[in-house]
Amino acid sequence: MKVLVPVKRVIDYNVKIRVKADQTGVETANVKMSMNPFDEISVEEAVRMKEAGTASEVIAVSIGSQQSQETIRTALAMGADRGILVQTDEEVEPLAVAKILKVLVERESPDLVIAGKQAIDDDSNQTGQMLAALLGWSQATFASEIELGDGSAQVTREIDGGLETIKVSLPAIVTVDLRLNEPRYASLPNIMKAKKKPIDTLTPDEVGVDISPRLATLKVVDPPKREAGVKVETVAELVDKLTNEAKVIGT
Amino acid sequence: MTSLVVAEHDNSELKGATLNTVAAAKAISGDVHVLVAGENCDGVAEAASKVDGVAKVLVAQSGEYANAIAENLAPLVVKLAGDYSHVLAPADTFGKNLMPRVAAMLDVQQISDITAVESDDTFERPIYAGNAIATVQSSDAVKVITVRTTGFDAVAAEGGSGAVEAVDAAGDAGLTSYVGSEISKSERPELTAARVVISGGRGMQNGENFAMLEKVADKIGAAVGASRAAVDAGFVPNDYQVGQTGKIVAPELYIAVGISGAIQHLAGMKDSKVIVAINKDEEAPIFQVADYGIVGDLFTLVPELEEELDKVL
Numbered sequence: 045m046k047v048l049v050p051v052k053r054v055i056d057y058n059v060k061i062r063v064k065a066d067q068t069g070v071e072t073a074n075v076k077m078s079m080n081p082f083d084e085i086s087v088e089e090a091v092r093m094k095e096a097g098t099a100s101e102v103i104a105v106s107i108g109s110q111q112s113q114e115t116i117r118t119a120l121a122m123g124a125d126r127g128i129l130v131q132t133d134e135e136v137e138p139l140a141v142a143k144i145l146k147v148l149v150e151r152e153s154p155d156l157v158i159a160g161k162q163a164i165d166d167d168s169n170q171t172g173q174m175l176a177a178l179l180g181w182s183q184a185t186f187a188s189e190i191e192l193g194d195g196s197a198q199v200t201r202e203i204d205g206g207l208e209t210i211k212v213s214l215p216a217i218v219t220v221d222l223r224l225n226e227p228r229y230a231s232l233p234n235i236m237k238a239k240k241k242p243i244d245t246l247t248p249d250e251v252g253v254d255i256s257p258r259l260a261t262l263k264v265v266d267p268p269k270r271e272a273g274v275k276v277e278t279v280a281e282l283v284d285k286l287t288n289e290a291k292v293i294g295t
Numbered sequence: 296m297t298s299l300v301v302a303e304h305d306n307s308e309l310k311g312a313t314l315n316t317v318a319a320a321k322a323i324s325g326d327v328h329v330l331v332a333g334e335n336c337d338g339v340a341e342a343a344s345k346v347d348g349v350a351k352v353l354v355a356q357s358g359e360y361a362n363a364i365a366e367n368l369a370p371l372v373v374k375l376a377g378d379y380s381h382v383l384a385p386a387d388t389f390g391k392n393l394m395p396r397v398a399a400m401l402d403v404q405q406i407s408d409i410t411a412v413e414s415d416d417t418f419e420r421p422i423y424a425g426n427a428i429a430t431v432q433s434s435d436a437v438k439v440i441t442v443r444t445t446g447f448d449a450v451a452a453e454g455g456s457g458a459v460e461a462v463d464a465a466g467d468a469g470l471t472s473y474v475g476s477e478i479s480k481s482e483r484p485e486l487t488a489a490r491v492v493i494s495g496g497r498g499m500q501n502g503e504n505f506a507m508l509e510k511v512a513d514k515i516g517a518a519v520g521a522s523r524a525a526v527d528a529g530f531v532p533n534d535y536q537v538g539q540t541g542k543i544v545a546p547e548l549y550i551a552v553g554i555s556g557a558i559q560h561l562a563g564m565k566d567s568k569v570i571v572a573i574n575k576d577e578e579a580p581i582f583q584v585a586d587y588g589i590v591g592d593l594f595t596l597v598p599e600l601e602e603e604l605d606k607v608l
Contacts, residue, residue: 055423060426060558061423061426061427063427070422070423070427137404138395138404138405139398139399139402139403139404139405142399164423164424164539165422165423166422167407167408167421167422167423167424167539168405168407169391169395169407169408170395170398170405170407171395172395173365173391173392173393173394173395173396173399174395174396174398174399175399176366176396177369177395177396177397177398177399177400178399181470182366182468182470182471183365183366183392183396183471184471185365185388185391185392186388186391186392188533198474201388202388202533202534203388203389203476203534204387204388204389204487204534204542205476205478205479205485205534206476206477206478206479206532206534207476207477207534208473208475208476208477209473209474209475209476210364210471210472210473210474211471211472211474212470212471213469213470213471216470221540222523222527222540223533257404258403258404258433258434258435259404259406259431259432259433259434260431260432260434261429261430261431262417262430262431262432263429263430264422264427264428264429264430265427265428265430266426266427266428267421267425267426267427267428270565270570270583270584272582272583272584272585272588273570273585273586273587273588274586274587274588275577275582275587275588275589275590276587276588276589277589278589279589279596279599279600279602279603280603282571282587282589282600282603283600283603283604283606283607285587286548286569286571286587287607290548290569290586290587292491292547292548292568292569293515293548293604293607293608294607294608
């Protein structure tokens with residue numbers, strides 16, 4: 045069984061982002077970039093399937109600038125077998141990403157696509173579901189457990205009220221949530237080995253997908269700032285303020 | 296122009312998030328219709344017809360809609376979408392699962408998690424875990440939108456008198472089946488709908504200690520939440536989690552106990568009206584967003600809080 049894993053290069057989750065002064069976006073120059081944390085979980089899950097003998101090959105795919113190669117290399121160092129980069133310096137919206145992935149899925153014929161539930165930059169949470177729609181495949185979003193069966197997979201999903209289990213027919217798209225696994229750190233020998241693994245590079249034109257944006261970003265601004273309040277000394281004082289000043293208790 | 300709101304429900308009850316979504320739809324020009332797709336859900340349809348501002352309720356009843364399977368719901372929404380300028384659902388796990396599937400089938404770039412409507416094609420949405428706010432304008436013919444419920448005050452559940460109209464089901468896609476669910480049972484209000492939330496972090500040390508928070512919660516009708524650190528440490532189940540990767544809440548009063556205030560957590564609660572922080576580390580970032588902070592050992596302060604509340608309630 046082949047598994048395809050999309051990976052996105054994003055600003056590292058530990059970096060405090062800065063909004064550009066001209067309000068056109070968020071500063072990415074000279075900022076530490078990493079693999080989207082949810083994608084690390086997908087790579088880990090796919091590699092574990094390979095180690096368990098259920099997956100035969102793991103292909104890491106990224107869409108983005110030339111530097112997205114580094115993100116693919118990270119996936120290869122974690123244990124993916126090969127990479128595909130669809131290179132563009134344009135910002136690619138989730139719908140266009142899903143269209144590109146659809147073409148790659150049709151070329152590679154994986155039985156399973158494991159994707160992060162969302163990227164931590166635009167927080168869209170769309171790509172996996174869109175890809176499933178375009179392919180007419182089943183989807184299991186926000187997975188915290190994946191059990192592969194014969195021609196199907198049983199997936200436990202993290203939903204608002206608790207957990208839900210569904211059975212999807214394969215091929216399918218699974219998007220992963222935080223508790224699915226804990227991604228490994230790549231070892232130095234594996235990082236060295238990853239340098240020799242192949243990465244194919246394509247362009248959106250070669251894939252035949254129009255990536256023109258449908259949404260225009262008119263401006264990007266800082267969120268309203270919340271001012272620090274006061275420290276109180278005793279719980280009695282706290283309750284008094286909540287009751288009489290903020291009026292959120294006992295009303 | 297008419298907007299279609301996809302109702303979230305469990306076949307017996309209309310979920311509160313639907314009321315916030317209707318509020319967002321009302322901020323857009325034109326009428327608001329609501330789609331109730333389910334099985335044996337007449338009660339939900341009736342409830343939806345009474346929601347303030349709803350002109351019409353479309354009801355599709357069939358077995359394939361019983362468990363909100365996106366593969367079955369999406370073709371129904373797509374079939375109806377031709378009559379609408381906007382299709383909206385709450386940006387919770389129900390809407391996030393469904394709407395991108397609808398959008399892709401319509402060849403539309405969805406607008407996720409809107410917090411404000413600027414005009415019929417322009418919306419505000421948080422990006423980077425709420426550390427930036429983007430204003431985006433859609434050029435698609437139909438706008439497919441998920442709504443961050445904390446961005447819009449719920450409309451009244453009563454007062455409307457929408458017409459109820461049955462629509463045909465669109466069939467079972469035959470791709471996915473429901474196996475079961477473990478829904479946390481609680482007498483307390485839902486996290487996202489509660490007027491007061493009291494949350495515990497890693498400082499709680501273990502799951503048993505959350506009983507202290509529950510006692511306070513029951514005195515003031517609060518929901519109990521947790522930081523990701525507390526969830527990852529196994530103190531409480533994941534559905535307690537408040538934060539960027541958990542639930543986004545904006546109650547009137549948010550009490551953070553033993554929570555340091557990682558950006559991740561702040562993203563889920565910083566729009567609360569009043570924030571209280573109880574933490575032994577006076578340098579904890581949570582104090583930078585708290586209206587009232589108290590530095591000290593939570594194991595003495597929380598029981599004290601319970602006693603003091605007894606005096607005023």
